[in-house]
Amino acid sequence: xxxxxxxxxxxxxxxxxxxxxxxxxxxxxxxxxxxxxxxxxxxxxxxxxxxxxxxxxxxxxxxxxxxxxxxxxxxxxxxxxxxxxxxxxxxxxxxxxxxxxxxxxxxxxxxxxxxxxxxxxxxxxxxxxxxxxxxxxxxxxxxxxxxxxxxxxxxxxxxxxxxxxxxxxxxxxxxxxxxxxxxxxxxxxxxxxxxxxxxxxxxxxxxxxxxxxxxxxxxxxxxxxxxxxxxxxxxxxxxxxxxxxxxxxxxxxxxxxxxxxxxxxxxxxxxxxxxxxxxxxxxxxxxxxxxxxxxxxxxxxxxxxxxxxxxxxxxxxxxxxxxxxxxxxxxxxxxxxxxxxxxxxxxxxxxxxxxxxxxxxxxxxxxxxxxxxxxxxxxxxxxxxxxxxxxxxxxxxxxxxxxxxxxxxxxxxxxxxxx
Numbered sequence: 325x326x327x328x329x330x331x332x333x334x335x336x337x338x339x340x341x342x343x344x345x346x347x348x349x350x351x352x353x354x355x356x357x358x359x360x361x362x363x364x365x366x367x368x369x370x371x372x373x374x375x376x377x378x379x380x381x382x383x384x385x386x387x388x389x390x391x392x393x394x395x396x397x398x399x400x401x402x403x404x405x406x407x408x409x410x411x412x413x414x415x416x417x418x419x420x421x422x423x424x425x426x427x428x429x430x431x432x433x434x435x436x437x438x439x440x441x442x443x444x445x446x447x448x449x450x451x452x453x454x455x456x457x458x459x460x461x462x463x464x465x466x467x468x469x470x471x472x473x474x475x476x477x478x479x480x481x482x483x484x485x486x487x488x489x490x491x492x493x494x495x496x497x498x499x500x501x502x503x504x505x506x507x508x509x510x511x512x513x514x515x516x517x518x519x520x521x522x523x524x525x526x527x528x529x530x531x532x533x534x535x536x537x538x539x540x541x542x543x544x545x546x547x548x549x550x551x552x553x554x555x556x557x558x559x560x561x562x563x564x565x566x567x568x569x570x571x572x573x574x575x576x577x578x579x580x581x582x583x584x585x586x587x588x589x590x591x592x593x594x595x596x597x598x599x600x601x602x603x604x605x606x607x608x609x610x611x612x613x614x615x616x617x618x619x620x621x622x623x624x625x626x627x628x629x630x631x632x633x634x635x636x637x638x639x640x641x642x643x644x645x646x647x648x649x650x651x652x653x654x655x656x657x658x659x660x661x662x663x664x665x666x667x668x669x670x671x672x673x674x675x676x677x678x679x680x681x682x683x684x685x686x687x688x689x690x691x692x693x694x695x696x697x698x699x700x701x702x703x704x705x706x707x708x709x710x711x712x713x714x715x716x717x718x719x720x721x722x723x724x725x726x727x728x729x730x731x732x733x734x735x736x737x738x739x740x741x742x743x
Contacts, residue, residue, distance in 0.1 A: 333376040334598070337384075340366045341601035354691055359597050360663075360684065363604025370609065380602055381671075387599025388664055390592050392565040393550045395481070396572020397585050401519060411475035413639040418476065418655050419483045421635035422447035425627055433620075439679065441491040442669035446683045447628050449484030449661035450477045451691065455654045458698045469647040472640060473654040484661045485569060486511045488668065489562040495672045511562055518553060518570040526574045533580060542580040543587035546571070563668060603667055607681045621682045625689045632656045650701055656694040658687040 344362025345355035366373040374380075426444030435443075455477070459470045489511040526549075533541050550571040557567030575581055611617045637652030666683035669675040675683075 330376050330379050333374045333380055334383075336366055336373050337363060337380065337601040337605065338594075338598050341597035344601070345597065356600055357688055357691060359600040360604035360607070360688070363601035364607045364609055365604075366601075367605030367607070369605075369607070374605055381606075384595070384599045384602035387595035387597075387602075388565050388667075389550065389554050389568045390588065390595050391599070392485075392568040393547075393572040394585070394588055394592055396569040396574075397576050397581060397588070399573060400576045401523065401573065402577065410640065410643060411472050412479060414472055414476035414636045414651060414655065415479035415483060417639040418450070418632055418636040419448045419480050419487070422628060422631040423487065425631045426624075429623070429627060438491075438495055438674045439669075441494060442665065442675050443624070443679065443683070445484070445487045445491045446662045446665045446669075446686070447624075447631065447658070448487055449481050449658065449665075450632070450655045451657045451661070451687075455657060455694070455698065458695050458702065459654070464702050468643060469640075469650040469654070472643065472647075472651055476636070476651075476655065480655075481661055482569075484665070485563070485566050486515070488661075488665050489557075489566050491665075492563050492668050492672065495669070495674045510560055511566070514557060514560065514562060514566070515570060518567075519573055522553075522570065522574040523577070526578060540583075540587055542583045546575050546580075546584045546588075549575070565664060600663075603663055603684070606667075606670065606677065607684050608677060609681070611678045611681050612685070617678055617682065621685045624682055625686045628658060628686050628690055629656055629693070650698070653694060653698045653701060656690050656697075658690045662687050 340362040341359040344358030344360075344365075346358070348355045348358030348361075363374075365371055368375050423444045426447040427440045430440035430443045431437075455473055459467075459473070464470045486508075490508050493510070533545050536545065538544050550568050553567035553571045554564040555567070557570075558564040575584055578584075612621060632655050633652040636655040637648045640648040640651040643651070662683060666675065666680050670677065670680045
C-alpha cells in the first residue's frame with residue numbers, strides 16, 4: 325500500500341464529497357445524495373481517480389461510528405419515553421412490513437436466506453433528517469403528525485440497528501431458530517445493559533470528568549467510551565455502530581453533552597462525508613445498464629415506498645385519515661441506516677456489488693421522491709397543529725435548532741434521527 329496514493333485518494337474523495345454536497349444543495353436536494361454520487365463518479369468504476377477503495381474503506385468506516393455516536397447524543401431515553409403509543413405503533417409496523425416484504429420478495433426470486441435478510445433489513449429505517457427539514461419549512465414540526473413522525477423515526481432507527489445486529493450475527497452462522505433467538509437476546513441484553521447500567525455509571529462519574537489533566541477531557545472520555553462500546557459490540561457478534569449509538573445515548577443526558585457535541589462536530593465534518601463518498605465509490609453505476617438489474621432496483625424502490633406508506637399509514641389511522649397520509653409519506657425516505665446495512669452485507673460478502681448498488685439507488689430515489697410529495701401535502705393543508713404539552717416538543721425544538729445549524733442532510737445539524 326503506497327501512502328502517497330492513499331493520501332491522494334483521501335484528498336480526491338474528501339474534495340469530491342464537498343463539491344457534490346454543494347451541487348446537491350444548489351439543486352435543493354439532500355447533500356448526502358451529492359456525496360454518494362460524487363464518490364461514484366471519482367471511484368474506480370467511472371473516472372478512476374480513486375483506486376485505493378479497499379484501503380480507505382476501513383479508515384472511512386470510523387465515520388459511521390462518529391455518525392451513530394452523534395445520533396445518540398441527540399436522543400435521550402426520556403425523549404423516547406415521551407413519543408407515545410402512536411409513535412411506537414407507527415415505528416413497529418413501519419419496520420415489520422418492509423422487512424417482511426423485502427425478505428419475501430428476495431426469497432421468491434430465489435436468493436439465499438442471508439441475502440433476503442440483508443435486503444429486507446435495508447428497507448426498514450427512515451431517514452428523519454429529510455422529513456424534519458420539510459416539517460420545519462412549512463411550520464409543522466410541532467404538529468401532531470410532525471410529532472409522531474419525529475418520534476417514530478427515532479424508534480424505528482433503533483429497531484433498525486437491532487435488526488442489523490441480528491442479520492449481521494446470522495451472516496456468520498447457520499440460520500436456525502436457536503441462533504436467531506441467541507443473536508436477538510444478545511442485541512437486546514447489550515442494549516438494555518448499556519442504556520440502564522451505563523447511563524447510571526456515566527451520571528455518577530461525569531462530575532469528575534473535568535478533573536482529568538488532559539485537553540478537552542469530556543471529549544476524550546466520551547470518545548473512549550464510544551470506541552470501547554463499539555469494540556465490545558463487535559466482539560460479541562453485534563454491529564459496532566450499535567455500541568457507538570448507545571455510547572452517545574448514555575452521554576446525552578449529562579451536563580457535558582453540549583461540550584461533547586461541539587468537540588465531535590469537526591470530527592464529524594471530516595469523517596462522515598468521507599464515509600459516504602467512499603460508500604459511493606463502491607457503486608458501479610454501469611450495472612444499471614443491464615435491464616435485469618434496473619428492473620430489480622425499481623421493484624425494490626416501489627416496495628420500499630409502498631410498505632412504509634401502508635405500514636405507517638395504517639398504524640396512524642387512529643389519528644385521522646389526513647394525518648395518517650402525512651405520516652405515511654413522511655416515513656418513506658431511507659438514508660444512512662439503510663446504506664450502512666447494505667455496506668455491512670457487502671463487507672461480509674453476503675450481498676453482491678450489484679445488490680449493494682440497488683440499495684443505494686433505492687435510498688436515493690426514496691430520498692428524492694418523498695420530500696416534494698410531503699411538501700405539497702402539508703402546504704395544501706394550510707394549517708399547523710400545536711404540539712400537545714410535554715409530549716414531543718423536545719424533538720421538535722431540538723430538530724429546529726440543529727437543522728438550522730447545517731446544510732448536510734446527515735450532518736450534526738440534520739440528524740435528529742437515527743439511528
